[in-house]
Amino acid sequence: MTPDQVYALLPAVHRRLDAERGSKLYELLSVVAAQARVVQDDIERLYDNWFIETCEDWVVPYIGDLVGHRMLPGTTAALSGTSSPGYGLLAAAVPRREVANTVANRRRKGTLALLEDLAADVADWPSRAVESRHMLALTQPVRRHTAENHDAQGRPSRGCLVDVRRIDTLDRIDGPFDELAHTVEVPRSDAGRRVGRYNIPGVGLHVWRLRPQPVTRAPALCVDQARACYTFSILGNDTELFTKPVPEPAACHVADETNVPAPIRRRALTERLYDYYGPLKSLCVWTGPHAEGDVVAPDRIVSADLSDWSYAPRDGQVALDPVLGRIRFSGRTGLERGVRVTYHHAFPHDFGGGEYPRPRNAADPTVARYRVGPGEEHADITDALERWRSERPHPAEAIVEIAGNDVHHDPEDILLGPEDRLTLRAEDGSRPVLALRDPTDNDPASLRITGTGTTTEPRRELLPRVVLDGLMITGGGVQVRGEVGQLVVRHCTFVPGWALDAHGLPRSPEEASLELIDTPVSVEIEHSILGTVVVSGDEATTEPNRILLSDSVLDATRRDFAALAAPEGRCAHALLTARRTTVIGSVLTRAVDVVENCLLDGDVRIAERTRGRVRFCWLPPDSRTPRRLFCQPEHSGEPDRVVLRFAGTRYGTPDYVWLADTCAEEIRRGADDGSEPGALHDLFRPQHQDNLRARLAEYTPAGCDAGVFFVT
Incomplete structure (x- = not known):
C-alpha cells in the first residue's frame, strides 16, 4: 500500500483543496500508509507462520508442540534469543525438517x-x-533345514x-x-x-560430519613437467578426494558409498569408475583451457598408487590416485594448454575461500562493476583496475568481480586515494586463486594496498575502504600501508605459511599473511583463514589499530609462533576484538575489547589488563589477560585434564581445527550457549549430537x- 493509493481513496474535492493548501493531508496519509504497510506485512507473515515450510524460526517449536515434538532439556533458553547466533542455536535444537517429518517418522x-x-x-x-x-558369524547346522535354523x-x-x-x-x-x-x-x-x-x-548409525567442498574446473598444478605429474590441489599438497553424494533412490534404501561423503578408495575407483568419474560426478579431468577443454575419457582412467610417482601408466592412460589427489599422464602430448580438474575435498565448515554460497550485501546499482575471467571483458585484475582509474578518478567506488576458478598472478599494487571504495570479490560459485609468486620461486612477494592520502590527521570516514571477498591468496602475504581507513576480509583464505609442500607443511611458516605498516587501518575478518598478523607503527603518535575477528581461524602454523604481534616479537599496537575464533599461536597485543567463545592455543599476553574482558574461552592457564569469566581451565590444578586437543592443525587436511572427540566436555561445551568455542561454533555439534x-x-x-x- 503506497501513499498514492491511500490518497486516491479520498473524494476529489478534498484532494483538490489539499493541493491548494500545500498537500498537508497527503503528508499525513503518507505516515498512515507506512504504518498500514507494517500491519499488512505482519498479516502476511502470520499466514506464512501457519506452515512449517514458510514460518519464521521462532515459530518452529510451537508448531512442533502441536504435533507432539519433544524438545531437549535446555532448549527453552534458546527461544529467548533474538540475535543471529541465537536463531542458529534454535535451528540446531529444534530442526525444521524434523518437526515437518515428525508424524511420518512415527509411522x-x-x-x-x-x-x-x-x-x-x-x-x-x-x-x-x-x-x-x-x-x-554363524555356525552352519548340518541337520536338515527347519524353522529353527532358517536364519543360518x-x-x-x-x-x-x-x-x-x-x-x-x-x-x-x-x-x-x-x-x-x-x-x-x-x-x-x-x-x-x-x-x-x-x-x-x-x-549402528555411522555418521559423516565433514562437508564435501567442490572445486570445479580448476587448474591442476604441474609438479614434474618431464614426467607429466600433477596434483588436484593448486597448492601442490596431497588432498584426499571425497565422494559427491547422490540422492538415495527410495525412502527404504540404506545408504552405500555413493550416498555419503566418504573418501574415495583406490579399489572403489577401479571397481565403480563410472559412479565416481565424470563432469557432474565426484571427479573429472580435462586437458586444455577452461572454455574448450576436452574431457579425459573414462576408458583411459586407471586407479593407481602414486605415493612416490613410480607408477608409469601405459600409452594413452591417465593414472589417478584418489587417496593423495595426484594425476600422472603417459606423456606430454596434448598437455600444452594445461590440465583442469573437478574434485571434492572435505572440510569442517563453510569458511575460507570456496564455492559455497556466501551472503551478499545489496550493492548500489550505480557502482561501477568490472568482471574478470574467461570470456569476460577483462582478462586479469590489473586491466580492470586500470580501466576503473581511467574512467573514474578519485574518489571512486568499484566492484571487481572474478569469475571462474583460474589462478591470477596479479595485481601486486593497489593504490587508493581518499574516499575510494574498492571491492575485490569472487563470483558466486567460484574460488579464484591469487598466486603472488610461483610455488618454486623463493623470492618474497606480497599484495600491497597503499593509501596515497597526504593528510596528517584525516577523518576516518574520508579514508579509503577495501573489501576482499571469497578469494584464496597464496605465495605471499597482504601488506597495508599509508592512509587506509578499513580493510574487510570475508570468506577468504590467506594460506598460512604462504604455500604448502606435498606433505601439507608450510613452506614459509614464520612469514606474515597480513602486515599493517604505519597505517591507521581498521581490519575486519569474517569467516576467513589467515596466517600471522603483524602490526608495526609508531606507538607514541598513532592510535592502536582495531582488529575484529569473527568465525575465523588465525593460524601461525605452530603454537609457539606469533599469531598476532609486532616485529621482533613485541606486542602489537592494536585493540583486538575476537568472537568465535580459533587461534593457533601466541597473541601479543596492547589491549582487547571483547574476546569471547574463542580457542587460544598459544601464549596470550595483553599489555593493558584494566580494560576489556575475556569470557567463555580456552587459553593457557598462565596467560596475562584482563579478568576472565567462565574460561577454561577454571583451576590451575586441572590443566592436564582440561587440555585443548585438535584432531588436526594443518591447513589443507579434512580435520583442520576440528576438536578431537577425546577433548574434555568443559571445552566441547564451553561457549556461552553450550556449543563449542572457536571457528566451528556455529556448527552446534554438541546440540546436534x-x-x-x-x-x-x-x-x-x-x-x-x-x-x-x-x-x-
Missing part, C-alpha cells in the same frame, strides 16, 4: 532407513544404518573363512561398509551402557541398542 518407527533420515533431519548429517545381527541356512557366508581374493571387501573391513562376518562382542558384565557393537540387538541420540532412543524399538559412530 516408520522400527525401520532401518528411518535412522538415516533422523540424522539428516536432526543434524543434516549423511549416515548409514547397519544391523549388527546380520554381520555375526539363509546366510551360508556367515561362517566361512575370509576370501582373500575379494580385495574390495577386505578394503572395507571394520568400516561402515564392512561385509565380513564378526564374532559376537561380549563386554564386561558391569558395562551397563553398552552391550557390544557386534551383537544381536545392536544397531544430543538431539540425535535422543531421537534414536525414541524411535528405536524396545530391546535394540542403537549406537552412533562418527566416521569423520
Whole structure:
C-alpha cells in the first residue's frame, strides 16, 4: 500500500483543496500508509507462520508442540534469543525438517532407513544404518533345514573363512561398509551402557560430519613437467578426494558409498569408475583451457598408487590416485594448454575461500562493476583496475568481480586515494586463486594496498575502504600501508605459511599473511583463514589499530609462533576484538575489547589488563589477560585434564581445527550457549549430537541398542 493509493481513496474535492493548501493531508496519509504497510506485512507473515515450510524460526517449536515434538532439556533458553547466533542455536535444537517429518517418522518407527533420515533431519548429517545381527558369524547346522535354523541356512557366508581374493571387501573391513562376518562382542558384565557393537540387538548409525567442498574446473598444478605429474590441489599438497553424494533412490534404501561423503578408495575407483568419474560426478579431468577443454575419457582412467610417482601408466592412460589427489599422464602430448580438474575435498565448515554460497550485501546499482575471467571483458585484475582509474578518478567506488576458478598472478599494487571504495570479490560459485609468486620461486612477494592520502590527521570516514571477498591468496602475504581507513576480509583464505609442500607443511611458516605498516587501518575478518598478523607503527603518535575477528581461524602454523604481534616479537599496537575464533599461536597485543567463545592455543599476553574482558574461552592457564569469566581451565590444578586437543592443525587436511572427540566436555561445551568455542561454533555439534541420540532412543524399538559412530 503506497501513499498514492491511500490518497486516491479520498473524494476529489478534498484532494483538490489539499493541493491548494500545500498537500498537508497527503503528508499525513503518507505516515498512515507506512504504518498500514507494517500491519499488512505482519498479516502476511502470520499466514506464512501457519506452515512449517514458510514460518519464521521462532515459530518452529510451537508448531512442533502441536504435533507432539519433544524438545531437549535446555532448549527453552534458546527461544529467548533474538540475535543471529541465537536463531542458529534454535535451528540446531529444534530442526525444521524434523518437526515437518515428525508424524511420518512415527509411522516408520522400527525401520532401518528411518535412522538415516533422523540424522539428516536432526543434524543434516549423511549416515548409514547397519544391523549388527546380520554381520555375526554363524555356525552352519548340518541337520536338515527347519524353522529353527532358517536364519543360518539363509546366510551360508556367515561362517566361512575370509576370501582373500575379494580385495574390495577386505578394503572395507571394520568400516561402515564392512561385509565380513564378526564374532559376537561380549563386554564386561558391569558395562551397563553398552552391550557390544557386534551383537544381536545392536544397531549402528555411522555418521559423516565433514562437508564435501567442490572445486570445479580448476587448474591442476604441474609438479614434474618431464614426467607429466600433477596434483588436484593448486597448492601442490596431497588432498584426499571425497565422494559427491547422490540422492538415495527410495525412502527404504540404506545408504552405500555413493550416498555419503566418504573418501574415495583406490579399489572403489577401479571397481565403480563410472559412479565416481565424470563432469557432474565426484571427479573429472580435462586437458586444455577452461572454455574448450576436452574431457579425459573414462576408458583411459586407471586407479593407481602414486605415493612416490613410480607408477608409469601405459600409452594413452591417465593414472589417478584418489587417496593423495595426484594425476600422472603417459606423456606430454596434448598437455600444452594445461590440465583442469573437478574434485571434492572435505572440510569442517563453510569458511575460507570456496564455492559455497556466501551472503551478499545489496550493492548500489550505480557502482561501477568490472568482471574478470574467461570470456569476460577483462582478462586479469590489473586491466580492470586500470580501466576503473581511467574512467573514474578519485574518489571512486568499484566492484571487481572474478569469475571462474583460474589462478591470477596479479595485481601486486593497489593504490587508493581518499574516499575510494574498492571491492575485490569472487563470483558466486567460484574460488579464484591469487598466486603472488610461483610455488618454486623463493623470492618474497606480497599484495600491497597503499593509501596515497597526504593528510596528517584525516577523518576516518574520508579514508579509503577495501573489501576482499571469497578469494584464496597464496605465495605471499597482504601488506597495508599509508592512509587506509578499513580493510574487510570475508570468506577468504590467506594460506598460512604462504604455500604448502606435498606433505601439507608450510613452506614459509614464520612469514606474515597480513602486515599493517604505519597505517591507521581498521581490519575486519569474517569467516576467513589467515596466517600471522603483524602490526608495526609508531606507538607514541598513532592510535592502536582495531582488529575484529569473527568465525575465523588465525593460524601461525605452530603454537609457539606469533599469531598476532609486532616485529621482533613485541606486542602489537592494536585493540583486538575476537568472537568465535580459533587461534593457533601466541597473541601479543596492547589491549582487547571483547574476546569471547574463542580457542587460544598459544601464549596470550595483553599489555593493558584494566580494560576489556575475556569470557567463555580456552587459553593457557598462565596467560596475562584482563579478568576472565567462565574460561577454561577454571583451576590451575586441572590443566592436564582440561587440555585443548585438535584432531588436526594443518591447513589443507579434512580435520583442520576440528576438536578431537577425546577433548574434555568443559571445552566441547564451553561457549556461552553450550556449543563449542572457536571457528566451528556455529556448527552446534554438541546440540546436534544430543538431539540425535535422543531421537534414536525414541524411535528405536524396545530391546535394540542403537549406537552412533562418527566416521569423520
